[in-house]
Amino acid sequence: MSLEVILEAENLAKMYKRGRSEVVRALEGVNVKMYAAELILLYGPSGSGKSTMLNLLSGLDNPTEGTIKFMGEDISEFSEKKLTTFRRENVGFVFQDWKLIPNLNAYENVEAPMYPSNMPSNELRTEAISTLRELDLLDREHHFPGELSGGEQQRVAIARAIMKKPKIIFADEPTGNLDKTTGNLIMRVLKRVCRQGTTVIVATHNEELKDYADKIIYLDDGKMISQSQ
Amino acid sequence: MGLLRVLGKSIRFTFRSKLRFIVFIIIFAIISSFVAFFINDIDDLQTNRFIDQKAVEMEEISEFSVNYTQAMSTENDILNLEQTKNIDIEDHTKYLYYDLDTSVRMYSIDIAKPWMSSKIKPSHMETGNFPSEANEIMIPTGSFQIWNSSNNVTIKSDIVVGQTLIFENGEESIELLVVGTFNTNEIAIPLNINSELWMVVDITTFEEMVDLYDGDIENAYVYSMTFTVPGDVLSRETYFAVGELNDLIEELLVNQADISIYGNWRSHYAPLPTQEAIDEADLIILSIQYAILGGVLLSTMFAYLISRFRRNEISILKAMGYANRYVRATLIGEILTTSFVGFIIGLGTVQARLSYVGDFRQSSLLSSQSILVSFGLIVVISIPGMIFVSQKILRISPSEAFRTK
Known part of the structure; x- marks a missing residue:
């Protein structure tokens, strides 16, 4: 495993205001280092702060306290524009309910993150086809999300996430809507992606996914309880 | 990209x-x-409603009653009203006619201002289009040509839209394309259409044709002249400006003027726009x-x-x-x-x-x-x-x- 630090959080905290005076501590005191090509599990029950941590680490939300460094740069200091560029160039997302765009077929969904890029269309097509082939989806290229099974949709979502070759993939309950067999298949795919050099961060409350993790971060009530290699 | x-x-x-x-x-x-x-x-x-609401149109009282020189004096003196009477004139056009010989008469139009004459305008077209190029002409519906064959047989045939008419003087020639026919009832000028060919041509071609026939533009006559005022045709203010211009023109030319200088004109404009x-x-x-x-x-x-x-x-x-x-x-x-x-x-x-x-x-x-x-x-x-x-x-x-x- 490479020892290059990809993401580092120090003293990370997020607080929300509820009503006029009540402050909810969604996350506090998190210190963690994440390395390249690691599969990291953010594990905890519902409401433990997994999604909040995922949002903060991916730059979708700003921390109330602490810093998040991506390859040495503090992303909590980034402007909105710089955060967008950061997400575009370095981050891929996989959602529990796939979040494929219903009007686009599998091929177009995979291609979509790259539309704003300056990559020539023929190269874009080659890349998308190769990604679909890698995930064994080539025969489903022209199918729309409604015509695909849950497992296939999740693989399309993973293909979409890895299409731009991100440094990190954030996956929020990626097996949450799938049966056990398909869920394992998806985790094997994510593990494979991870072995190719991408850091994969999975938020889950599913204990069975621990077998795939290189590192597990236990969260409860907004606090990091422990982490294990 | x-x-x-x-x-x-x-x-x-x-x-x-x-x-x-x-x-x-x-x-x-x-x-x-x-x-x-x-x-x-x-x-x-x-x-x-362009002519009705925005313009004073002047017509010759009878055929050959306003010659080219008289029309130029008229035009200049009316345009001078802008300075002397403080009234705005937006645009003006005069419409000429000229007998090329005993059987061919030309009427001028300005193809850039198709709605400036109440007599020859796009809505009077019967077939074809209003001319949009200098070499395009219109003729009255039912115009024909007559010529004698080598065996002295007289041939009479209709002139149709799409036909080219060639005029030459031995050295030069001008080709004119018939693009439309119009309803002669709209033209109030009393002419015997059965013995003459009428052609409505753009003013630039009109002048070239006069040259081709070794004529002089000063021998042309003017059948009408149009002066427009600024403003929207649908507003009553524009109408009142037209009325004022008409009064000034009548005062200058029609009521007091010497016919030998200005020719014999009558001017008119439409009554107030109806409430309808x-x-x-x-x-x-x-x-x-x-x-x-x-x-x-x-x-x-x-x-x-x-x-x-x-x-x-x-x-x-x-x-x-x-x-x-x-x-x-x-x-x-x-x-x-x-x-x-x-x-x-x-x-x-x-x-x-x-x-x-x-x-x-x-x-x-x-x-x-x-x-x-x-x-x-x-x-x-x-x-x-x-x-x-x-x-x-x-x-x-x-x-x-x-x-x-």
Whole structure:
């Protein structure tokens, strides 16, 4: 495993205001280092702060306290524009309910993150086809999300996430809507992606996914309880 | 490149949302057809009433009663009224005629100002088109040519639209293309059409033809002259300005002037626009305003619904790293595609309706200007929706992609 630090959080905290005076501590005191090509599990029950941590680490939300460094740069200091560029160039997302765009077929969904890029269309097509082939989806290229099974949709979502070759993939309950067999298949795919050099961060409350993790971060009530290699 | 690709893909993918797309296209088509139809009506009003509402037209009292020199004096003295009487004259044109020989007479028009004469104007066309090029001419319906063959057989044949007439003097020649025929009843000049060929030609060709026949433009006569005032043809203020100009012209030329200097003219302008005509114009303008208002409301509602329907997709695109301008391009592409396709269908519907109920010869189909103005309006109508969408998408956070299930 490479020892290059990809993401580092120090003293990370997020607080929300509820009503006029009540402050909810969604996350506090998190210190963690994440390395390249690691599969990291953010594990905890519902409401433990997994999604909040995922949002903060991916730059979708700003921390109330602490810093998040991506390859040495503090992303909590980034402007909105710089955060967008950061997400575009370095981050891929996989959602529990796939979040494929219903009007686009599998091929177009995979291609979509790259539309704003300056990559020539023929190269874009080659890349998308190769990604679909890698995930064994080539025969489903022209199918729309409604015509695909849950497992296939999740693989399309993973293909979409890895299409731009991100440094990190954030996956929020990626097996949450799938049966056990398909869920394992998806985790094997994510593990494979991870072995190719991408850091994969999975938020889950599913204990069975621990077998795939290189590192597990236990969260409860907004606090990091422990982490294990 | 990236932005164009996003816009192009958005336009292509718009056609995939079938039900929503069809419903909104139909609504846009209805709005567009109303806008195009009323704009065309306004255009018709503007052109058909142009001479009545905006101009003083002067006619010679009888044939050969105003020669070229007299017309020049008249024109200069009327234009001088701008300084002496402080009245604005927007434009002016004089219409000449000239006998090339005993059997061919030319009348001049200005092809750049087709509506400046009440006698020869596009709505008097029977077949073909009003000339738009200098070498194009019109003739009265039923014009014919006669010539003798080598066996002394006299041949008489109709001159038809599309025929070329060649005039030559042994050294040079001028070819003129017949592009239209008009109704002679509209021409009040008493001429025996059965023994003469009349040609209506652009003023530049008129002068070339006079030269070809070794003539002198100063030997031409003037059958009418038109002076217009500034302003909108549908306003009563314009009408009053015309009335004032007419009074000044009558005072200068008709009542007191020496006929030997100015020729023998009569000037006229139309009576005040009737209440019916004003009501008709008001109704059309009101209809356009309602159509535009309806269009703006529809376009904004459409934009609102798109930003609602697409809220989840917008958050996903933002999470993937789409900057606001790319997200905006996808939505604007959808709005523009829908409104443009709706506009084309609406336009087609109006054209089909006009073709069905109208007379082709009366150029009842939408004019290109009406189409352009209508299209411009449809684009303007879409702008509030686009601004709304732009504001709306700025407020959608990419983290919503995680929150919404």
